[in-house]
Amino acid sequence: MLPPRGQRSPPSATSDGVRAGERIRWRVASLGNEFHVLHVHGHRWGEADGAWRDSTVLGPSTTLTVDWTENNPGRWLYHCHVADHMMGGMIGHYTVTGRGTQYPTF
Numbered sequence: 001m002l003p004p005r006g007q008r009s010p011p012s013a014t015s016d017g018v019r020a021g022e023r024i025r026w027r028v029a030s031l032g033n034e035f036h037v038l039h040v041h042g043h044r045w046g047e048a049d050g051a052w053r054d055s056t057v058l059g060p061s062t063t064l065t066v067d068w069t070e071n072n073p074g075r076w077l078y079h080c081h082v083a084d085h086m087m088g089g090m091i092g093h094y095t096v097t098g099r100g101t102q103y104p105t106f
Contacts, residue, residue, distance in 0.1 A: 018070050020098035025067045030058035036090070037081035038064065042072045055081065070096045 018024055030036050039055035045066040047053055058064055073096045080090035 017095040017097055020070050020073050020096055023067065023069045025065060028058065028064045028066075030060060030062050030064075033060045034085075035059055035082070036085060038078070039081050040076065040078045042074060042076040042096075043068055043070070072096060073098055 026040075028038055036058045037055055038058060041054070044052040044054045045068045056064060056066075075093055075095050077091070077093050079086045079092070082090075
């Protein structure tokens with residue numbers, strides 16, 4: 001999930017950037033036999049059950065696809081919530097430019 005330990009995050013996630021108002025899709029893969037908790041700061045996505053999330057658990061060898069419309073400009077952190085994974089490099093940032101409105105508070 002996210003970048004392998006000791007490597008930087010993929011360029012598409014950090015340097016390309018997106019503009020407020022754009023619809024985006026994240027595809028995340030959890031490779032191997034460990035669990036991960038993906039957390040994206042500043043953004044939420046809708047789940048099939050109607051709940052809004054900014055984090056989710058990925059089991060071993062699973063994938064996750066989430067879509068949302070960018071509406072919160074800034075430089076945002078994403079990471080695995082498993083402490084040793086985050087300390088090992090499963091952390092990065094991406095930038096949203098333009099004007100937008102922050103997501104609703106739930």
